[in-house]
Amino acid sequence: MGIDIGGTNVVLAAADAKRHVVAERVIPTRAVDGPDGVLDRIAREVERLLTELPGRSRLAGIGVGVPGLVSSTQGLSRISPNLGWRDVNVAEYFHRRFGVPTWIDNDVRVATLGEHVFGAGRGLRNFICVTLGTGVGAGIVLDGQLYVGVTESAGEIGHLTVEKEGLPCGCGNRGCLEQYASGRAIARRAQERLREGVRSSLWTLVDGAVDRVTAKHVAAAFAQGDDLAREVLTEAAEYLAIGLAGAIHLFNPERIIVGGGVSLAGEPFLELVRQAVGRRVWEVPLSAVSIVRAELGDRSGVMGAAALALRRLSGAV
Ligand SMILES: [Zn+2]
Missing domain, CATH: 3.30.420.40 (ATPase, nucleotide binding domain)
Structure with a gap:
């Protein structure tokens, strides 16, 4: 699952092991709800998206792009002026909720990865x-x-x-x-x-x-x-x-x-x-x-977030 959290919208995309996007979704961020509200809304959308995938589908990992300064090793959004976040543990949140490994990076870097892999x-x-x-x-x-x-x-x-x-x-x-x-x-x-x-x-x-x-x-x-x-x-x-x-x-x-x-x-x-x-x-x-x-327009972020997870899952760094 790739998740690109923007100041206005959150874009989600489910990709299979062959790097094909099988489902995509855009929901409003509504940063005013605070980190817990935003992350909970995203998680519920992930759950909904998973129910629509073919029966044998299993969530293997999550990649997330977050605006602002992050610590990718700690899975932390350190300072995000756009979202008003400080030290929000995004990776831990999704890991606890879905029981799968989660990696995060800064939104621009994730978009760069998207263009590198797909664009x-x-x-x-x-x-x-x-x-x-x-x-x-x-x-x-x-x-x-x-x-x-x-x-x-x-x-x-x-x-x-x-x-x-x-x-x-x-x-x-x-x-x-x-x-x-x-x-x-x-x-x-x-x-x-x-x-x-x-x-x-x-x-x-x-x-x-x-x-x-x-x-x-x-x-x-x-x-x-x-x-x-x-x-x-x-x-x-x-x-x-x-x-x-x-x-x-x-x-x-x-x-x-x-x-x-x-x-x-x-x-x-x-x-x-x-x-x-x-x-x-x-x-x-x-x-x-x-x-x-x-090449990917406004989808480079979400494609990069999916690529981040696919890359880590396949053992590449
Ligand atoms: Zn400046």
Whole structure:
């Protein structure tokens, strides 16, 4: 069973030993219910899902992706600002409830594993998977292994400083990439420009209610050729490229996979990112790296969570 716990939704997928997904489900997270409420609702959904599987099916293990800082060895969600969790023992909860081994990892790393096993990272040994959602994070695969760092804090690309005296960030720093290239940042920038009275098809997309503009609206307006949407996404792409250029110079990867809600802006947005990266990266590492969209879309997390369990069950680390 793969479980991807997000700030808004929880996605569940049951996969068989041949790595085929046999059932999938999405339920609301409702983080306001607290860790016990959320975990209990997920567990009940797992039970329901199991009753729908063929008769001889048996639950063998569970993989879980949790946003924020985790300890995968302790099975612990250490700090999850999105969920409001601190030191929640997710692995123990599911182990006690279902009597099967449970492994957890951070949501972005789990999505990276999903792309590695099932998606755009198949067969690659050195790549970076960047998630552009509410926040910005990255999973780093080096020599075929996920690199987690000493305290499992590696990959926080969203908190690279891209402006010395820039916008304040929730992490306490200023000028973090996340403040310029996340879905939230894109929405905020578009709203600011609209309040200045800039003409845009975004006005009609939200019936004049500027507060309701999201990154999704900006992506939709961009697809229709809207100038303001193009301006806002070009700016986001420029900042993202600063972060990616740093990552390329540090790790010399063969691919950068871009996932998360913002990547829904699609190929034209990625082209802006490629151009901006091209202006900042040395020719040799640049010629070796491709920048592509996540193949699994918003399913990379749940597929990765299933892969996490399948991998451990088969004895691979
Ligand atoms: Zn930050």
